[in-house]
Amino acid sequence: xxxxxxxxxxxxxxxxxxxxxxxxxxxxxxxxxxxxxxxxxxxxxxxxxxxxxxxxxxxxxxxxxxxxxxxxxxxxxxxxxxxxxxxxxxxxxxxxxxxxxxxxxxxxxxxxxxxxxxxxxxxxxxxxxxxxxxxxxxxxxxxxxxxxxxxxxxxxxxxxxxxxxxxxxxxxxxxxxxxxxxxxxxxxxxxxxxxxxxxxxxxxxxxxxxxxxxxxxxxxxxxxxxxxxxxxxxxxxxxxxxxxxxxxxxxxxxxxxxxxxxxxxxxxxxxxxxxxxxxxxxxxxxxxxxxxxxxxxxxxxxxxxxxxxxxxxxxxxxxxxxxxxxxxxxxxxxxxxxxxxxxxxxxxxxxxxxxxxxxxxxxxxxxxxxxxxxxxxxxxxxxxxxxxxxxxxxxxxxx
Numbered sequence: 001x002x003x004x005x006x007x008x009x010x011x012x013x014x015x016x017x018x019x020x021x022x023x024x025x026x027x028x029x030x031x032x033x034x035x036x037x038x039x040x041x042x043x044x045x046x047x048x049x050x051x052x053x054x055x056x057x058x059x060x061x062x063x064x065x066x067x068x069x070x071x072x073x074x075x076x077x078x079x080x081x082x083x084x085x086x087x088x089x090x091x092x093x094x095x096x097x098x099x100x101x102x103x104x105x106x107x108x109x110x111x112x113x114x115x116x117x118x119x120x121x122x123x124x125x126x127x128x129x130x131x132x133x134x135x136x137x138x139x140x141x142x143x144x145x146x147x148x149x150x151x152x153x154x155x156x157x158x159x160x161x162x163x164x165x166x167x168x169x170x171x172x173x174x175x176x177x178x179x180x181x182x183x184x185x186x187x188x189x190x191x192x193x194x195x196x197x198x199x200x201x202x203x204x205x206x207x208x209x210x211x212x213x214x215x216x217x218x219x220x221x222x223x224x225x226x227x228x229x230x231x232x233x234x235x236x237x238x239x240x241x242x243x244x245x246x247x248x249x250x251x252x253x254x255x256x257x258x259x260x261x262x263x264x265x266x267x268x269x270x271x272x273x274x275x276x277x278x279x280x281x282x283x284x285x286x287x288x289x290x291x292x293x294x295x296x297x298x299x300x301x302x303x304x305x306x307x308x309x310x311x312x313x314x315x316x317x318x319x320x321x322x323x324x325x326x327x328x329x330x331x332x333x334x335x336x337x338x339x340x341x342x343x344x345x346x347x348x349x350x351x352x353x354x355x356x357x358x359x360x361x362x363x364x365x366x367x368x369x370x371x372x373x374x375x376x377x378x379x380x381x382x383x384x385x386x387x388x389x390x391x392x393x394x395x396x397x398x399x
């Protein structure tokens with residue numbers, strides 16, 4: 001930080017795909033779950049959290065020398081910048097604030113920059129602090145039996161929406177949108193069937209896809225034969241080429257795209273609006289609707305089997321704790337057709353633990369499920385034809 005004349009470095013929970021997972025955040029806190037925003041200064045570290053996560057922070061964090069700041073609901077850019085400005089000496093040589101343009105959305109970056117400008121503090125982009133490991137998980141075809149519509153038809157629809165805005169292309173940065181658009185799935189992101197990629201759709205329906213090409217299965221290569229697929233590492237340089245193309249006068253990009261992407265597109269060529277893919281994929285076709293219903297039924301079967309098992313264990317005084325119950329539910333889910341994994345880390349919480357947002361039981365401290373305590377079970381699964389998320393509170397006696 002001193003080498004870059006930084007007084008402070010801000011870390012939000014966003015990753016480069018704007019999911020709530022940030023390698024910097026996880027490395028610093030030892031916790032992959034979002035619980036607040038962090039500011040590192042030359043002499044202090046402060047973490048802002050709200051009432052939902054305060055109990056978790058106090059019980060799980062080992063960073064005793066950190067300042068725990070309670071967030072009162074004020075917009076985060078205002079809260080962080082006011083605190084930084086109160087500590088920073090603008091006359092010092094260390095008078096700048098840094099953020100990662102790769103890990104920060106355009107919207108978050110703009111908000112933070114505006115607030116810092118009001119306080120005469122410059123915001124500068126800082127290069128990624130962590131080495132990257134290329135994923136090698138297979139990227140496979142999501143069969144039209146489940147998708148309902150071919151990827152070519154989807155591109156045709158999106159191209160019409162691009163044309164309606166008099167734009168010549170769309171930058172696609174959200175991983176769920178890329179997986180949906182091309183009818184392919186992966187497993188690079190924990191609990192989600194996505195793969196690390198970027199994409200670009202031209203108004204003439206030509207498409208580019210940047211990813212680790214070695215991940216593609218043969219079937220996926222065949223399906224995407226008409227897509228220009230390039231190495232992920234060439235994305236930014238190819239985007240620069242597209243930006244400088246005289247035939248392209250307007251490029252559609254969303255506020256959720258990373259700052260390092262949006263800043264490469266001149267304001268004169270930049271059309272910032274909500275993603276047309278997000279809106280389109282939200283309207284489920286008949287095949288997807290059928291899959292949602294059937295996957296929910298199968299997941300319900302797993303939940304009923306699990307509840308029956310759990311009731312019998314407790315009735316017969318066989319001890320079951322929070323982690324054992326979560327593992328048993330996953331076993332019953334895995335017996336259902338089209339199961340690909342759980343959709344998030346199961347929240348299995350007994351008694352007071354149920355009051356902790358996103359509580360994650362650990363084997364050494366897992367609490368036993370008993371007749372005199374409430375049991376909260378929030379769990380879901382990824383099936384090829386749908387995703388589930390079911391929360392239920394159980395009692396097995398008189399709590």
